[in-house]
Amino acid sequence: MSTPSISAPDFAGHDFDYIVIGGGTAGLAVAARLSEDPNLVVGVLEAGPEALQDNAINSPGQFLQILGTKYDWQFETVPQEGLGGRALAWPRGRVLGGTSALNLMTWNRGNKEDYDAWEQLGNKGWGWDGLLPFFKKAEAFHAPDKKTQSANREYYEPGAIGTDGPVHASYSKQYSKTHQLCYDALVALGIPENKSHHAGSNVGVWTNPVSVDPDRNTRSYAAPAYYVPNSSRRNLLVLTEALAHEIILEQKSGQWTATGVRFSYGDDSFVAQASREVILSAGSVQSPQLLELSGIGNPQVLEEAGIEVRVPNPNVGENLQDHLMTVSVFEIDPNIQVKNLGAPASPFCYLPVSTAVSEEESKLLLSKVEILERSTPEKDEILRSRFDPEANLGQFEYIFELGNWNSNFHPDPSNGKRYASVLQILQYPFSRGSIHICPPNFSRKDGSRSTIATKPAIDPGYYYGEKGEVDLETMKQCMRFSDKLCKSTPLSSVVGSRVAPPSSVTSDADLRDWVARNTTTDWHPVGTCAMGGHDGIRSGVVDDRLRVYNVKRLRVVDASIMPLQISAHLQATVYAIAEKGARLILEDSVEKGT
CATH class of the missing domain: 3.30.560.10 (Glucose Oxidase, domain 3)
Known part of the structure; x- marks a missing residue:
């Protein structure tokens, strides 16, 4: 298997068309699809290490042993009044492949009505019919033989599954x-x-079914599915152990425009430039965190954290829903x-x-x-x-x-x-919460501000x-x-x-x-950068093409864009969101003639 091998200075000095922040479930899928065009240069920044050879991840039977390790951000909620004051652990993947390297590998989809509700809210193309091709595009379903199917009740609908996608799904x-x-x-x-x-x-x-390659008996997750087969592409560059600090925003023609990313590698700081778009795929916890650190969010939250307000939007980090x-x-x-x-x-x-x-x-x-x-x-x-x-x-x-x-x-x-x-x-909670950057322990006199090193305040409101x-x-x-x-x-x-x-x-x-x-969590947070639908920026963070409101050349592509929770485990849906998101990005690129 190939290992990401570019240095941080070389990454920063590269001329990228697209930079993807987050080499996780959605981020690697987006990057792989964009880099299918040899004329596009795509860079990916991932905070965690690559772990392609680690048996703790690859072996399906060791799934619970990864939680709380170096591959886990080890987030925690604030004490929950509704849970008697308890705080809950919130594992999230800090490794190439993201949470798809840590999860329990469940492979299922929600109901047609779950996705049709997104479209009903005004998000064109996000209903069941619009998403089904992307569910199928992501998966390589291994059909059981008739004897096994009958013995173990391993049923499926042939017309609804994909058979040649990157992610293996099997019984x-x-x-x-x-x-x-x-x-x-x-x-x-x-x-x-x-x-x-x-x-x-x-x-x-x-x-x-589970996301397991039955021929190798290994976990099938974003890194081996989307990165490894495409790692020889000269236009796909992945830098691991690189921590994104903020999205670089510049005023162009009177509008804030994403031009790159400031990141650190070890003790050194770098800036990488993207000539077309920055794509935020840091997940439901860190996508809103990075937007806020970049000056996009609720003015009150930003000001308390010492962040300059650039694009006011009180919906960033709100609408949090969990199972x-x-x-x-x-x-x-x-x-x-x-x-x-x-x-x-x-x-x-x-x-x-x-x-x-x-x-x-x-x-x-x-x-x-x-x-x-x-x-x-x-x-x-x-x-x-x-x-x-x-x-x-x-x-x-x-x-x-x-x-x-x-x-x-x-x-x-x-x-x-x-x-x-x-x-x-x-599956369909009414409870709503939020994820926001925390005010640092600082004096206004010294100009301190919140940074990516400070874990955000996760308050699901259970x-x-x-x-x-x-x-x-x-x-x-x-x-x-x-x-x-x-x-x-x-x-x-x-x-x-x-x-x-x-x-x-x-x-x-x-x-x-x-x-x-x-009560605990099933670790399925969504909604913190939700599609706004009919109400636009009044109730959301991105439009139905996943573009951040009032910012040019910036999108969010991950579970945070879901406006309502679904009745299913999230993995397959996140891959579908990524597949569809990549298609939207390429369509818009062609339309602009860029």
Whole structure:
């Protein structure tokens, strides 16, 4: 495999057409597609190292061992009032390939309605039909043989998948005994099998594909997928361990224009120039951070941090949405082998609220939703519609996994007991938060300012306010489905008593308290540089061609542009955003004749 080999001075002295900030999931995909044109010179700045040979990343079975290492930015939220004052770890990839090198490799898509909602908000071309070609362009799906497909329920819709893209997607080669037991229990509960879960609806139960190259049994992520095959291109230059500090903005014809990037390598500082565009692909945490450090954002936030205001936009860093998760833990038959089978291999189940709770509870939740203050009518109305009893959308994801996945449950290892977990993940949160640069500990007299070295303040606002109250109530009610699942045959033949929440948690009040004290994140932040749609800069940061409002030659291409959360893990969608973003950039370049 090839390793990035350009020096920092050479990178800074290069004549680039495009500079991509962030060599992660989206950034490497964008750079690879732009550099397909040999007349374009593309540079990529990545803060982390390359780790192409590191088995901790490449081996699917070691996915949890990478978190908290040198490959992780090790971000943390501010204490969350809605979680009893707890702060949560927020892993993000600091390595060539970004978070695609750290994630759990889940490969799925949201519902057609999720993406159509983006277009409904005024973002032309971002509905399901507009995105499907880019989902397919990114993936190389390995279809299972008929025998395996039947044995493990490995279903797919041929017309909805891509077969020759850079990222490998496949079904696991091994499954535990509980895979079939859980699958059958869900079906016995009346949950429909979904044999076309990539084709616009993931509701129901289905077997989960993963981003693994089945021929090599290695993680398939952005670095080996998009960079390595193209690393010999003379017009694609990647500098790792280079930390971007700010986007260089200059006044041209009376408008702020991105002309380059100031970055550091070791103790030295450099500036690299881009003659066409700077493309920000630093993710939902650091894309807004870099915009603010460059003078683009809420004037109050910038002034408190000692940053000169260049382009006022109060939406930068706002609209943060994340998937919230609780984990129930059950004792399990000690004869069940709890061992690492590689990438997570489980039946996935997405359910509407009306399926996961009783009719009475569903009506109660709907009544709470209907009285919410309509601060952003169009977005709120879309979220309200997903509680409609007729809506067939996955408000909740349920995953049954062997082992203890609850970080707050600490059993005595000497008791000889074994455990299984049910992960309950809220897909369409009302909770909203923000990510902003922090005011430094400085005196105005010495002119200090916030820098990239200061981690931003991440405040997801979990369960906060009346909107967060709806999320908390929804999570509380939908947790009960896990008990129902584990008590259903044939899964009940190997699953015993529940230990988290403990058996003493029976009342609504106790369960509500336990949820607040045990909710964590599924690490799917979006929305902090969202597309503005119909409302433009009044509610967003970029337009539907991903151009930053009121700044020329600057775009954002990553998960931060998503205006509303989706019912899915983010990986495949981020690749689709990158593929589409690269297409938009090339189209605009041709239109301008540049």
